[in-house]
Amino acid sequence: MKFSDEFRDKDLIRDIARRLQQLGGKPATIMEVCGTHTMAAARFGLKELLPPPVRLVSGPGCPVCVTAQEDLDGFLALGKEPGIVLASFGDMLRVPGTGTSLEKERARGAAVKVVYAPLDAVDLARQEKEKEVVFFGVGFETTMPATAVALQVAAADKVDNFSVFCVHKTMPGALKALLSAGEVKVSGLLCPGHVTTIIGAASYDFISRDFGIPCAVTGFEPLDLLLGVESILRQLSEGRAGVENVYTRAVPAQPNPRAQALLAEVFAPADAVWRGLGVIPGSGVKIREKYRDFDAQSRFAALLAQVPPPPPTACCCGDILRGVMAPKECPLFAQACSPSQPLGPCMVSSEGACAAAYRYERD
Amino acid sequence: MCLAIPMRLVELEGFLGVAEVDGVSRKVRLDLLPEAELGDYVLVHAGLVIARVDAAEAEETLSLLRKLADEV
Numbered sequence: 001m002k003f004s005d006e007f008r009d010k011d012l013i014r015d016i017a018r019r020l021q022q023l024g025g026k027p028a029t030i031m032e033v034c035g036t037h038t039m040a041a042a043r044f045g046l047k048e049l050l051p052p053p054v055r056l057v058s059g060p061g062c063p064v065c066v067t068a069q070e071d072l073d074g075f076l077a078l079g080k081e082p083g084i085v086l087a088s089f090g091d092m093l094r095v096p097g098t099g100t101s102l103e104k105e106r107a108r109g110a111a112v113k114v115v116y117a118p119l120d121a122v123d124l125a126r127q128e129k130e131k132e133v134v135f136f137g138v139g140f141e142t143t144m145p146a147t148a149v150a151l152q153v154a155a156a157d158k159v160d161n162f163s164v165f166c167v168h169k170t171m172p173g174a175l176k177a178l179l180s181a182g183e184v185k186v187s188g189l190l191c192p193g194h195v196t197t198i199i200g201a202a203s204y205d206f207i208s209r210d211f212g213i214p215c216a217v218t219g220f221e222p223l224d225l226l227l228g229v230e231s232i233l234r235q236l237s238e239g240r241a242g243v244e245n246v247y248t249r250a251v252p253a254q255p256n257p258r259a260q261a262l263l264a265e266v267f268a269p270a271d272a273v274w275r276g277l278g279v280i281p282g283s284g285v286k287i288r289e290k291y292r293d294f295d296a297q298s299r300f301a302a303l304l305a306q307v308p309p310p311p312p313t314a315c316c317c318g319d320i321l322r323g324v325m326a327p328k329e330c331p332l333f334a335q336a337c338s339p340s341q342p343l344g345p346c347m348v349s350s351e352g353a354c355a356a357a358y359r360y361e362r363d
Numbered sequence: 364m365c366l367a368i369p370m371r372l373v374e375l376e377g378f379l380g381v382a383e384v385d386g387v388s389r390k391v392r393l394d395l396l397p398e399a400e401l402g403d404y405v406l407v408h409a410g411l412v413i414a415r416v417d418a419a420e421a422e423e424t425l426s427l428l429r430k431l432a433d434e435v
């Protein structure tokens with residue numbers, strides 16, 4: 001695969017790892033913000049290659065994992081109504097809601113459709129005119145433009161039986177909350193490359209400026225990750241904190257202006273509930289008034305108001321998303337909880353820290 | 364959900380295209396990157412092309428990596 005294989009060169013990985021051994025004198029805790037980083041680091045065994053005092057911890061960047069239980073319960077509740085079709089990315093299917101999941105509801109006869117793109121859900125609505133199709137809008141800034149386009153198309157073509165249950169989240173607000181809480185002493189952040197194509201590297205300036213933490217905008221191949229770690233260790237050893245882009249082949253100096261305009265037209269900033277982090281002001285979006293007719297939370301407000309709040313759970317995903325616990329420290333890990341019997345989203349999602357640890361890091 | 368692999372644009376018609384990697388092809392939209400050209404490597408997210416992969420920058424990163432490796 002072009003632009004992938006070159007960045008998986010085993011000899012080069014080994015050499016760069018050796019170079020890092022020279023840089024990594026002092027203990028450092030580096031948070032990989034993005035779930036895809038977590039998975040790549042586990043898959044390529046990068047933790048073993050890092051100098052011992054350097055620790056990689058997972059952050060809140062798995063969109064499936066940070067989706068709040070009450071949001072998932074609300075979406076699941078809509079599926080119990082006759083005539084409503086739930087459309088979702090495949091990753092959400094097995095995430096346990098309270099007492100059920102999309103997969104279980106589908107087995108019980110609920111209309112649950114997996115879509116690859118939000119626009120596929122609009123097409124579904126065109127085909128099933130007598131049904132209501134509700135799309136679960138999950139994901140960070142990389143996914144939001146696709147939902148925005150779907151809303152625009154639905155509005156332009158008057159696909160009135162389509163709506164979006166919007167739980168999209170924005171990255172900078174969550175990082176700010178996480179760092180302000182100060183539970184984990186983070187020495188550096190690997191920032192998510194693809195989110196950055198949309199929001200721009202300057203969005204992380206506050207992290208280096210206000211918290212003195214070096215950042216590296218990083219790609220998703222093993223050499224990209226090592227280069228990100230190198231950038232952070234070098235900044236630390238030089239006593240600097242800035243935002244360096246080491247993923248220049250995909251992330252230009254300026255964010256995509258069309259994406260910015262698109263998001264601003266469809267979404268307005270809003271507070272959002274994160275699993276493990278609670279409500280974070282300004283860390284999500286809501287669908288603008290203009291598209292209100294396509295907003296599932298407003299269309300089905302009466303139904304959603306009846307959904308009971310979720311009971312407490314023994315799953316520690318919240319702690320894992322905040323970087324204060326490693327998957328293996330959860331007492332349920334690989335015992336009661338495994339990918340075939342997941343108790344929390346971190347074990348379900350292909351980008352979840354528990355799933356990554358289960359697949360690649362069990363002794 | 365967050366696939367990170369570059370795909371090659373093999374068909375293009377206005378805002379619509381087809382991108383391919385390893386024999387898997389997908390319909391994509393180019394609302395965010397209408398300037399993309401046939402044969403470009405692009406990053407696709409939930410059916411939308413979100414960025415183009417710049418070959419010159421990729422080469423630059425690789426030479427930086429080789430330089431770092433030589434410093435060992």
Ligand code: SF4
Binds near residue numbers: 331334338345347
């Ligand atoms: S191992 Fe399972 S129960 Fe424990 S935090 Fe991870 S997903 Fe939750």
